[in-house]
Amino acid sequence: MEVDGNGEHVVDGIEEQAFNETVDNDSCAVEVNDKEPYTGMKFGSQENAHSFYRDYAKVVGFGISTKHSRRSKASRQFIDVTYACTRYGKQRESIAQNPRPCLKVECEASLRIKRNCDGNWIVHNFIKHHNHELFPGYAHYFPCHRGINKAQKHCIENWQHAGVRTSQIYDAMAKQHGGYENIGCLEKDIRNHLDKGRRLALESGDANAMLECFMHMQEENPKFFYAIDLDDEDRIKNVFWVDAKGRDDYQEFGDVISFDTTYITNKYKMPFAPFIGVNNHFQSRLLGCALLSDESTHTFTWLMKTWLRAMGGKPPNAIITDQDRAMKASIKEVFPNTRHRFCLWHILRKVPEKLSHVLSKHRDFMIYLNICIYKSWSKQQFEDSWHEMVEKFQLSRDVWIHSLYEEREHWVPVYMKDTFFGGMSTTQRSESINSFFDKYVCKKTTLREFVEKYKVALQDREEAEMQADFNTWHKQPVLRTPSPFEKQMSMIYTHEVFKKFQVEILGLSGCRIVKEHKDNQVTTFKIFDFQKNEEFIVECDVSKEEISCICHLFEYNGYLCRHSLMALQAVGVFAVPPHYILRRWTKDVRSKHHKRKKKDVCSSKERYDHLYENAIELLEEGSLSFESYDFACHALEEALKQCVTINQSLKIDKEKVSHNNLHEKPLRDPQEKKTKGAPRRIKSGIEKGRKRTSNDKKKVRIFPLYQNFYNDLILT
Incomplete structure (x- = not known):
């Protein structure tokens, strides 16, 4: 920073990156008509003057930078600014082994503006002539004509979060804007923007x-x-x-x-x-x-x-x-x-490690273990099979086997047949x-x-x-049998649940009733399943519409097994009773959650997407006539002012809290x-x-939904 003879501060302009590609261009002058600045031209602000000259430079084909500026000593506001072509100044001599190219050619093209008493900015001097070639078709490569606006940043970040590569983002933006020259930025600008965001997150x-x-x-x-x-x-x-x-x-x-x-x-x-x-x-x-x-x-x-x-x-x-x-x-x-x-999978995968000495001697051990686990239909049957296995393979002193038996209620299927697990084991x-x-x-x-x-x-x-x-x-799912059960549940279950139930329907053809016994209201069936090669016992109370199978498929998975369906058919019931249809497996369980109302809270992305769709419709309608265009512009200006006011008010309120x-x-x-x-x-x-130590005492800070819950959510 320097001080001139009048005591005013003069700020030297920072030289921007020069355009370092040579492009043939026969003409150094471009006709811009009313977009060309002139001495005495008035602007409402310095920003407006800068934007005008930058747009002019882009049309003509050169880059601009701030050559120097001056502030008022009293108010510390800018009162005099000169914008110049980026090729102003003399070339500098460099002693570096690989000097960067310098395209300074002492170009005098510039625009000087001064602020008058009423706050407006007046063009004090305008030099149009350039002593070098101009590049109107390549102006979008100049740094001063490149930038990423808020809308583009939003799209870029969304694409990046979705895993889209930078090159693909750049290509998509080119299609969206009708060409690479219309994007307003280069691929490296997109990459720098994403890298900057990551650096900021790490620095903080x-x-x-x-x-x-x-x-x-x-x-x-x-x-x-x-x-x-x-x-x-x-x-x-x-x-x-x-x-x-x-x-x-x-x-x-x-x-x-x-x-x-x-x-x-x-x-x-x-x-x-x-x-x-x-x-x-x-x-x-x-x-x-x-x-x-x-x-x-x-x-x-x-x-x-x-x-x-x-x-x-x-x-x-x-x-x-x-x-x-x-x-x-x-x-x-x-x-x-x-x-x-x-x-259960975590337990079984430990077998080769814990019982390697058994597996090396008895290759049939896993067969016995699987039968014990998966073919036991009662607790007593499991315990008998387990003790028989332990005795056969001499595992009575094995600590791991003993621990498994002690915790059998936590992993053996037969001990949990009365608990719904949604098919997960x-x-x-x-x-x-x-x-x-x-x-x-x-x-x-x-x-x-x-x-x-x-x-x-x-x-x-x-x-x-x-x-x-x-x-x-x-x-509608495809029905594979004439069974009334299949038709009924195809209208109720979701497709994935129905596919699992349909397997039981198809399994009916492989089952037959071996024996039937009636005691008062309860009828007991013995049903042989040819596919599983086992006999299953089913009890059915027609008066209460209650049915229970020893396989406990309904209790475990939430839909009736083939054995229960076979018994229902035998007693003349051809529809699944309502209390055997779990609501969580039905089609309409989530309908009330998927019908979003306008008053519901939505995220900033959803708000942005909704406004974007409305803005597209406004663009299409507003551009059809001058009248609609003027009305749309006026409405947008008013809406923007209101939004800025509201957001500033909310920001102030948040700062007070x-x-x-x-x-x-x-x-x-x-x-x-x-x-x-x-x-x-x-x-x-x-x-x-693991033992608790004195270090277990910690600070806990919880962030609930509402302020008045804070004290209740402090956990000790």
Whole structure:
């Protein structure tokens, strides 16, 4: 900065990047008619003058930059500005080995404006002539003519979140604007914009960036819930969040939950722990997510209590996890009346490790084990088969076998036949969600990036659900038999559930009644299933329309088995009784949630998309005549002023509201854990449970939906 002789401050212009490509052009003059500036021309502001000269330069084919400017010593406002061609000045001598090209040729083309007493800006001097070639067809390459507006930023970020590459984004924008020269930016500008956004997120700290993201998501929809668990050093230990859709889904599909923590996703190696439910299309639904620092009983207890509070205090009927001591203890404490089941697949995959000495001697051991697990139709039958197996293979002193038997009520199917599990016996639902997230994240993903990717993955899941809803309502499934049961349920069940029920219908042809016995109102049938090569007992009370099969398929999966259908036919019932039709499997269970009303809260993206559609219609109608054009312009100006006023008022109101205690001092990022691969989750019977230490006492800060809930949500 320099000071001139009159005491006024003069700011030297910053030289912009020169256009460094040589393009043949026979003409250095372009006719611009009324768009050409002239001495005495008046502008309402400096910005208007700059925009006018920049537009003129783009038409003619050169770039501009600020050569110098002057402020008033009294008011500190600009009063004199000179814009010049980017090729003004002399070439500089460089001693560098690889000097950058300099295209300075002492071009004198410029525009000088001064502010008068009434605040207007007047063109004091205009030099039109250039001493170099002009490039009107390549003007969009000059830095001064490039920029990304708000609408373009919104589209670019949406595409980037959806996984679209930068080159594809640039191509799509070219088609949208009618050519690359009309976009207003280059591909590298798009790349720089995305890189800048990532740098800003990292510079501010992952923890605080994630918190800001959560707050923004809650502003978009007040039903978004999140909680952050801190240690004594204000480092993040555990994070939990659930979106509005997940909370709504839980009300209909929260009867059975799958929970798994074997997925490590981010650079801090914090296990990703999703709560998974299954909807009426047998699709997995995210009912909450957490990033955990460890897998202790205290951490799981904090998570379960937080999740339960987010779901309105309504515990699930059943939950499936892997065989973990800490998890078992926390579930017993938080969900004392919930049926807890261990993942059967996780248990069976431990057999080669725990019983390698048995498998090496007895190749038929797995056959006996599978018969014991899957062919036992009563508790007594299982226990007899188990003891017989233990004695046959001399496993009475095996600690692991003993521990499995002690916990048989948590994993043996026959002990849970009276509990609805939605057809789930393993944590496969959680693991399918984990593999689904692999498309969006990697182990170097930051906390902020993970939450952003989570939103994209959630949108994909919701789209799949909407597609399934459409198919269910608008496409009739093909009937494969004349059975009245099949016709009845084809009108009620969703397609995926009906396909499973249809398997039972087709299985009727492979069943026959072996024996029938009637005792008062109850009729007992022995039905032989040729496909399973087994005999099943079915009891039917016609007066109460009650039926029960020893296979307990209805209790477990929620639809009647072929054996029950065979018995109903035998007693003259040809329609599934209403109390054997679970509402959660029907077509219309979600209809009330999918009919969004205008008054419902929508996200900023939904608001943007809605306004964008209306704006397109306005463009089409407003451009048809001068009258409609003038009216549209006036209406847009008034609407814009009103929106700016409203948003400024809301911003002021928010600033008046005191921030919660998380903003009193910044959060610290979690410490990176030194782990090798996924954590080992399955514990044997001889492994000891983790002990609580004095460090278990932590600070917990929860962010509920409404301010008056804050005190209630402090967990200790």
